[in-house]
Amino acid sequence: MTLAADHAADLAAGLGELLQLVPVQRAGVALLLAAVGLPVIGVVIVGLDIMPVRFAMMHVALLGIAVGLLTGLDPMLCALLACALAGAGVAPLARTPDGLSGAMGLLMSLAIAAALLVLAVSGVNAAGAFALLWGSILSVGTADLWVLGALAVVVPGLFWWRRRDIALLLYDRELALCSGVQVERLTLLLLVLVAVAVAGAIKLTGALLVDALTLLPALAARRLGSSLKSITAWAVSIGVAVNATGFLVALSLDLPPGPVLVLTAGAVALGVHLVPERRTRPWRATASASPPSRHPSSH
Template sequence: MNGPAQLADLLGMASVQRAGVALLVGSVGLPVIGVVIVGLDIIPVRFAMMHVALLGAAIGMLTGLDPALCGLVACAVAGAGISPLARTPESLSGAMGLLMSLAIAAALLVLSIAGVNASAAFSLLWGSILAVRVQDVLVLAALAVVVPALFWWRRRDLALLLHDRELALVSGVPVRRLTLVLLVLVAVAVAGGIRLTGALLVDALTLLPALAARRLGHSLTAIICWAIGIGITVNLIGFLVALALDLPPGPVLVLAAGAAALAAHLIPERRNTSWHASVH
């Protein structure tokens, strides 16, 4: 356990400050991505993108490029590539499963061809918030601007799409184009989140704040505001607690976000209006 003086010294370190900034900006964009994941019913997407990021890292090792950057680009390409298959929510979930299987097989093949230690590529998936780089912060900062801006700009169309795809289609919403944009953002966001907490704990930044927010918000706008507020609060508190108690940040972040989601679900349920009914 770190005392106040030790905690102050830790907060003065450049790596800790960079991690705090990354977590702060990530807590703005990534919970909104969680709202998209839940709305499109593509919760397995994080597992699919985990394997795609591994494939990108393997390609980076084979070509001598930055493995993390290659993983990010591979996720973006994969997100765009599965969009044409998203004619129905069921087909999108199936596409995620196919993508996951093909990506892991291709990754293992590339690693074998490259002749590198597979553990080096898999280490990308474990992530470490204290090891984030400036470029990782920039990616998360871009998401923190682009994602909320997109939802504000197209909030009516997105509310309809996330509420009911068929209703969005008959209402004239450009469903295919919006789905493409959302899938690319989801893929990039998951890849960026992996750098902070690792693939297995990325739910702390995306799904858990979104699940709590859906319980509390009565419209898409309210849900997004709740998701961002919950994300910022629980992640910064979790980070400080991890530093103060000298614990690994990833699991503490998940427990903090999970506690918030559980607390939200203990609140008596209200019969909220549909997302598309309130798009101020």
């Protein structure tokens, strides 16, 4: 017992020392900001059934990084711009999940081919570009914090401001159209946010593990919430808990944070599946309650 207590005390002391380091503090703040905005993005991905989008944006982000390394510009800024433009470009194809899936497959192939070509002909160190796909959370800088902070404000703010329109869109696109929702514009905005969020999370877990911050909290939240509002609240709560726990565990055991965050989020997602699934379709009540009319009142 004494040895165990001493070991625990040593771990606590070591963790306390690590938390005094500025890069560690910055990484912790970045994860908390990400836990506010990115799980809400996961709700959009799951609700619109656009799983292929995140894979495509990983490849687009790599292309942006390669261009940044070639031109001497900030690679992360180039990745953000490339993902935002790609998200806007595929929005017209999002009328059906099948149409979007085909576009994403084409986009993935072209983006990775272009990225490899840029890296090959320019002599840029490919290892540096691919390293960003695996994450480097302790290298998070001020610019990254600004991006994550903006997402933490804009994404929940948009959901609160346009919650009824978003609920209708996620529930049924045709119902949203009949109810007067500007579906094309809203879909464009949501896809751009999804793309930017994927690029903004690259340094935290790496693009290959970005699901830990987006999809996994959202998947768990869908089992616990019965409306868009409650699902979103659950997603953010789970995101905060997972990010804080996973980061502290990774620091305590000297493990890479990315995989630990994924395993922690995955354990939570699996755990909530033991909770009986609600029979009411998510956000059904919000979407169906008093849909807005397309015509002005005659009174």
